[in-house]
Every structure is written in C-alpha cells, then in structure tokens.
Amino acid sequence: MFHVPGTYSGGETSSYSWTQTKSEVELRAKIPADAASSVKCSFEARKLQLSFASDTIAGELPAVVVVDDCLWSVESEGAAKTVVVALRKAVPELWTRLFAADAPMAEAPRLLDGLERKAPRSKQELLQEEQE
Numbered sequence: 001m002f003h004v005p006g007t008y009s010g011g012e013t014s015s016y017s018w019t020q021t022k023s024e025v026e027l028r029a030k031i032p033a034d035a036a037s038s039v040k041c042s043f044e045a046r047k048l049q050l051s052f053a054s055d056t057i058a059g060e061l062p063a064v065v066v067v068d069d070c071l072w073s074v075e076s077e078g079a080a081k082t083v084v085v086a087l088r089k090a091v092p093e094l095w096t097r098l099f100a101a102d103a104p105m106a107e108a109p110r111l112l113d114g115l116e117r118k119a120p121r122s123k124q125e126l127l128q129e130e131q132e
Helices: 033-038 123-131
Strands: 008-012 017-020 024-031 040-044 047-052 055-060 071-077 080-088
Touching: 024 033, 024 047, 024 055, 033 047, 033 080, 040 080, 047 080
Parallel strands: none
Antiparallel strands: 008 017, 017 024, 024 080, 040 047, 047 055, 071 080
16 A cells, blocks of 8 residues: 555544644554444534544534544444544644644644654854864
C-alpha cells in the first residue's frame, strides 16, 4: 500500500486515541469483543457521537467536518476489536484538540511520519558558514 507522509500527533485518553492529517482526523477506540454489534456513531457538522457497550465518546468538535465524507468501521485483530472513526475536515488545518471542551495540546501537533522541514537558514548564517 502506498503511504503519503503527513500524519500528525493528536491525543490519547483512557478510552480512545486520535491522530490527524491536515485534512482528516482518525479516532480509534478499543471495544469489547461482544460490543461490535452495538456500536452506534453519528456525525453532524460540528458534533461527534460514538457509543458502544456502556461507553460514550461525544462532544462538539473544534471545527466543521464534511458529514458526507465521514465514516466509521470496526476492525478485528484476533479477538481484539477497535472502532475507527474517520472525520474529513472542511478546512485543511491541524487541530490542537479533538473536542472543543478539551484543553489545547501542551505543544503543537508534531509530524509522526516523514521528515520535518527545517526553517531555511538566514543569509547571515550562510555567510558565516562559508567563512569558517
């Protein structure tokens, strides 16, 4: 499978984790094996509601998503089950929180794959390097 770098950090709680690209958010939550048939997920422009077994992950999103391009699925790996929710961002940007009520991340989202771009060196730095 072809992979384009550009996955950034998101966050993690005791019940789920999330990562993002500039145009999409992916939320992953482990679910009990017998709860796969009870998963319910709904999307609104600024709202997500995910429930399974007795757990609920819900809240207002920090920005608008394209509801028709959002989807969810249940992945199985042996006996382990994970619900995966993909949210398409209406405006390509990095989010500093998954839900509007969450505290912002302590540091800016960092690139998880690929190479970080370095800021170009200044003319002064280039001249100094040549003189050495």
